Amino acid sequence: MADDAAREHLAADLVALGRTAPAPGTADVERFVAGVTSRVDTLPPPPARRRRGFGISARHDAPKRPRLRWVAAVVAALLLALLGVPPVRAAVAEWFGFAGVRVRLGAPVATGTGTATPVVPPATGSLTLQEARSRVGFPLGAPSALGVPQRLEVSADGRTVSLSWTLPDVGVVRLDEFDGRLDFLVAKTAPEVTPTLVGEAPALWFDEPHEVIVDAPDGTPRTTAPRLAGRTLIWQAGVTTCRLEGALTLERAVAIALSVRPSR
């Protein structure tokens, strides 16, 4: 074990090491800047300029790179829908912190069909947490507020762990966990998002039914039809992104989220 003096010395050496890493020279920087501006020029103007045009479709420009167009479209859609709601704008700033989840605001999905009532699917497997842990590369947690999971499965691609419980008052409650370091694993289209907190961690609350699409490992949306999800809370516990779904109130969902303990 290193004592304080040794730590300080080590820290000083690490600072010195960092300073030996050469920064790009001036010519390199200019080449770099040109590389960025040539790509930025193909993008729509920054979102702030779109404020005046409320009716602008997020997709109305057609930049060359599909992936960037997508990013711009989602961010523009977010901003467009969130204008004038300051607390939500703070959440937009945190948007990149929700690696693993992308949110696209859209029309309410349940309207018009009448039958579109979200059903929370229970997990299908009967693994133990111990077994699940050995199959995935990220830390798993379990909410002590709900006790031992009744069902537990690891997705076929090993990227998601799902736990579920059936509670006497609200029926199925489902917790999906995945590695938040992967980006854009789950896409959600929702009419409204409420930013909230789980402890100090930023979280998003979906009060209304919304669509959920799980992406394939290569980042493309899966071909399976989007699932209609009910009330959902999303937050990050360390590197793990958690998604809690069930007929819960926000307060109860947050209380459950706060009871998640790493089970490692």
Add this chain to the structure above:
Amino acid sequence: MSSSRRQGGVEISVDRGDADVLARVRAGDHDAYAELVRRHARVAVRTAALLGAGADAEDVAQEAFVKAYAALDAVRDGTAFRSWLLRIVANETRNLHRAAGRRRDRERSAWLRAEPLLVADVDDPASRALSGERRAQLLRGLTRLSPDHREVVTCRYLLELDEAETATVLGWRRGTVKSRLHRALGRLADVLADDPGAVRPAAGPTGEPGTEVPHGG
């Protein structure tokens, strides 16, 4: 060009400049974003390189600037721009090592490839204070840390970000930064103590002759 103000020879705020440039970008000034990129290009590339992007560091940093532009309205003011940008850089770098199971190995090899980047600049007093052997030893030690530990050490010391900015860039709470940093340093000290090519951290700028093990690398 710079909008930072001086008063009695003291620069009040460097970040003020970012706020002004950001305002110009938002107002539609086409060249303003280039200025913002120019300001932060070096730190963005260094961050990507030191976080393990290796030969892809420039590409990663460019991608981050493009994403930052697309989402520019998410930045509340200029003071936050750098941290926010570096957070995107950190996320992009993580995405390079996307396959969760193999992330550790791939980062490690990216680090080893990046090693030639960390060449001592003989004119820099800071690098002169660190012997070549000690540098190599530290690099070897860093490759043996977990990704979390390496990230926190890299941000806090190699990049010299303060605790708050480290928390923002890595997307962690400040308490997490503090505790992981503590553990990471302890772990690194242990790893270095086991290093066969170890040079004891000398108090002076020069290692003692005879402590070098030629086949240590």
